[in-house]
Amino acid sequence: MVRFKNRWILVEFIPCTAPSPGRTPAAQAASGGIGGSDVETSSKQIWAALKQSVITHFGDTGWGAVGASLTVKYYSPRTNVCIIRVARDPYRIAWAGVTMLSTIDGQRYIPNVVHVSGTIKQAQLAAIQHNREVIARYRALAKTPAGYQDSYEEFLQTSAQEIEALQD
């Protein structure tokens, strides 16, 4: 098919301002109050930083190839997960640019490219998968069984039902 083809890069920017480098990155990401900065990084800043990185490492030619199609489609400051779109042909330049990025607006980050795919749907599925894996990893660390159920869940459900019934 003759159409414009893209690559979708799913990146996790792991902030590394925390004093103890031994801690797992995801925990750092989560501990917003301790490790995270007060300044919220936005997708615009990521885009600017990425542009700088590409220009630095690939020069104007590199930016010329990538720049027309580069967009930051999604960035969540809570989980630091980002989806970046780039045209298919120069996507390695963009990928390298992401990998060699070290700071965004003065904040130090370790970029971790989780997935590269051809459609946004696959990137989204990969994000879901990634999140599940991270949670599962922590569960394993905390020795919580996989089939663990909150003891309050059932109680909450039944009481919600009862309250609803009483409202009529």
Place this chain on the structure above:
Amino acid sequence: MAPKRKSDDSTSPDPPTAREKKKQKTAMARTIPVQSVQAGSSGNSAAGPSKSVRFDSMQGLPTSIDVERFAEARSFEISAMEDAMKSAQSASTKRAWQELPRHLRRRAASHDVRRVPLRLREKARAEMDPQRKKALGRHVPKRGKHKQLPRTKQFLKRQLDKTWLETHIWHAKRMHMKNMWGYRLAVEPTEKSFRPSHRASVHGSILHDASYFALIELAGPEDILRTLLDSCSDYQGPSPGAKRFLTGARVCETHLYKHRSYPFDLIAPMAVIWRPVAQERTKPEAAHSEVSKSKKRRGKGKGKAKERERASGQAQPPRKVWIRVHPSVVHVTHQTLRVAASYALDAAKTADPSREVAEVDIVDLREHVNVFEIMGPKSSQVIKGALKPTNDNGDDFPKFWDSLSKLQSTGSLPRGMVVGFTVHDPRLSFPPKNAKLEGGLTSSPMTVFPSAKLAQSDIWDENVRNGLRKPKYKKKDIDERKSQNLVPGTPLQPTQKDNRVPVILIQRSVEGASPISPSSHHYASNSTALHGWTLIIPQGWAMAFLPSLIYTGTRTGGQRERQTQTYEGGCAYFPRDYPFTEAYEEYADEREIEEEDRWERRPPAKRVNYAKIGTRSPWKPDWEVVLGLREPPAQESEDPASELIPAQRADVEMESEETAPGTSTQPRKGKKEIRPWLLRGQDVPSILQSISSMINPSAGLLGCIDQLRIKRGQDPLGGNVRANELWQGALVRVRVLLCGRGNPEDLALLYRLDDEEARKWNEAEALRQQGVPAMLSEDTDEKELSKLVPSTDAIIGYVTTGHYSLSRGEGHAIGAVPVSCLIDLQQRDERLRTPNSLLVKIRDRGETICRAARLEVLS
């Protein structure tokens, strides 16, 4: 969306164009929501209760907040991604109703938002064009509404020349309807459903409203009813008065013939159900006569006939029998039963003059019950889920009801098993759930056997049926009661006032041959057999039961689906596969007119020239010509290609002369007295086997028929019918199994093969099976053989039903050939030393290519 548009409007004077709007909409649908840090952290850190409740002991530890926030952020992201995927797909590329499965789409949903489910209503409203709606002016009340006839009257006006079933309106919205047999019946669903319906009958469940079948009640002394039924039912197989049926525990599936004229004058298939004898309450004679009187008053036309004959003899317990027959033969059935009843009463009178007065009541119970046929392996679970039996059913019943959810298929039940019970109104527990199949693969064998006690049902009782004419509560009332339920969605508890509905459940199987019959060993009929239930409910309750039965995804079928089930099961379907019955003639004539009209409408250059390709009668099988009872119509154009044929024809005639002297020539002149008839029944394979080895098969056939007649106490045919007349009029139904390729259509022609050609076909087939390319030998090339033009004289039969069979994965057909031709084929096979092959050629009426096929006798 709304605020954005407003701001646009405020900044720029021009309203956004449609293109801009659409762009904006897609952009909206494609953005993935992001959880902001401020909102999340502030909201979450202040979330006191969760902290104090769950992690009281760890209060103060910073990680406790982290875990929650962490997990929450991830879960938010997961749901955001999922939502984004869904909205990106649905918002831009699909209309609201497109998201619904096909069977939930409604035509009016294009302009009426209330015709889509609640969750899609908002979207549907946004998609609708408000200007257009205003122009249509739907909100303006219709003028002159008070002058309109009430709905019931309107509907009655439409039923002057036909009757509607109770489920008519439901069906008319979903099916193509057609006037048939005095009813307006569903033919096939409007949506594409040929394959899904077949799959449903094999793997799921499919329902057919068979309320149009006529029900006739006979009441009278047991011995008289037995002689009555014996004299007019099929003489092969067990009689309806046999012990196994007499208790009422099983249904007798048999065929109706005119009184004492077996094997001639086949009328139709019928099902005979005896009312189980109730020990505790035997109805007095008075009740019967009263019932029949009330019948007579309501009777319309000759259908509501009642026969009352008096004879003297000893008092027998009065019994009741229900007879279910096809609606096209109701009048003939009534006449036959009347004649049979008077003969039976006369016979009883002459046998024992001291006997008391006996009488037989014949009551027409058409439209007094509703019948649903639910086929498929899931039917038991559907029925168990939808119906809630009351507690006062018999002792055996709970055991049966428990075993119902262990049934993989009703094929493992005794054939024709009858179960009677009483259920609560199914609307009380409306959204039904299918019962779960218990036991897995190793289901325990059925422990409940059919018995008279199990078959007991109040639906036999006229008074009970009259009391249940209409459900006491309308759906509106039940919904009202439901809305008063404290917890919404819980089923209603049946109260004293609610109706209890007696029903009968009958095991129903569509299979080629019964497992015991001799024909089953060379045909794997059980692989294609279909099983299910017949549910009989009282009048007025069809629409109360139907929604519950189909709510869990049971499909509904019309005439086409019912016919296809029978075809796939390998059985003959009434009337299309029953030549020489009145209903068949009616059907064939109607079909001839319809197809000929269609053919006539096409320009001559664009339609098949049947005369040229040698199709003698393209729209209706000319059975009498095939049997040799009538001369074929004069042929204008004899094809020059068939020079071999005259010699072959002479040969065949010589043979038949040897076997049955005078068959081939004489009856063509004095043919008036020969009556064609259909040889059918479960003994057919064994009869044919025994007579094929005889020197004089026609006498053998007469002997067999006489034997059957004597078994039922009738005089042998010998007096009035000569052996060769019987022989020449006999037609037998066959299955046509294609040897190689081919897909026979309805009315395809069956040709006989002479020795030479049969040998070539056999060789060609052997080569094909070995995988040898056919080009090696000129003679036995299948392609060349299939191009040979057969003579019209070589036609030995027609296909009555034929198309691609979904359960077999190849073409398959049901047809009929004369018995004499079948015996000829067997003799040819013996000569060629290819036993049991019965090789013939088959050709579609509009094609020139012939295919080789084998015949198999259908019982």
